Amino acid sequence: MTRPPAGLGATASRPQPLNRILLGCGAAAGPVFIATFLVTGAVRADYDPMRHPVSSLALGPGGWVQQASFCLNGMMYLAFAAGLVRTQGRRCAPLTGILLVAAAGAGQIGAGIFITDPVSGYPPGTAHVLSGYSGPEALMHDVAAVPVFLGIPAAALIWARASARHRCHCWALYSGATAVIMLAGLALTSAAFAQAPALAPVGGLLQRLTVGTGMTWLSALAIRYRIATGTSTG
Incomplete structure (x- = not known):
């Protein structure tokens, strides 16, 4: 039998189709979100994925695609959190960690509803240095990002x-490394979007690496629990 994830013992319930679907949402959420912003960023005129943030794809014509992607990603992570609760319960997965996953999902939905301000010269004609928020919507977008960029490393x-x-040492090491990389990436990305000369040209790349690190870990977490619950005998 496959060794269960940390805390997933013999008390876990037998696998149910709905549980597997919910956990599958967690596995697929990151790849779908990442693929969407990679394709959209590659075809958007005047958009530089190396420099510009993912959120800027919600600005201008076709911005609804990125907004929808944020919302879909958030709903998938909420489904994942529900799957963790249904499959493991409090005895078999860290409850605080589950809540942080759910908070990240809610944050992504908020990021889709509230649109960011222009950053790093996109859309064309906007200032390279952001001097202040143009309104409450951009502030709400940044607030929504907090449970994503801080909540995921906290969960890790x-x-x-x-x-x-x-004594699942490999998974402990991977989870800890994920948290460290995400927090370091957040610091570098923040400096880049504040127009630090050495980092501004690669701000978009730094953000993508940070997001990719966290979402890859969440996908691995979902797959890990899905496999374990699929082999559990209850």
Whole structure:
């Protein structure tokens, strides 16, 4: 039998189709979101994926695609969190970690509803240096990003601790590394979008690496639980 994730013991319920679908949403959410912004960024005129943030794809013509992508991603992570609760319950997965995953999903929905301000010269004709918020919508967008860029690494740290406690050392190391990389990436990305000369030209790349790191970990987490629950005998 496959060794269960940290905390997933014999008390786990037998796998149910709905549970597997919900956990599958967690596995697919990141790849779908990343593929969408990679394709959209590659075909958008005057948009430089190396420099410009993902959120800027919601600005201008066709911006609804990125807004929809944010919302879909958020709903998939909320479904994933529900799957963790249904499949494992409090005894088998860190409850605080599950809540942080749900908060990240809610944050993505908020990021889709509220549109960011122009950053780093996109759309064309806007200032390269953001001197202030143009209105409450951009502020709400940034607030919505907090549970994504801080909540995911926090969840990774929680799972790292739980995994270490259950002697799942490889998963603990991966989760801890994810948290460190995301927090470092957030710091560098923030400096880049504040127009630090050495980092501004690669701000978009730094953000994509940060987001990709966190979402890859979430996909791996979902796959890990899905496999374990599929082999559990209850």
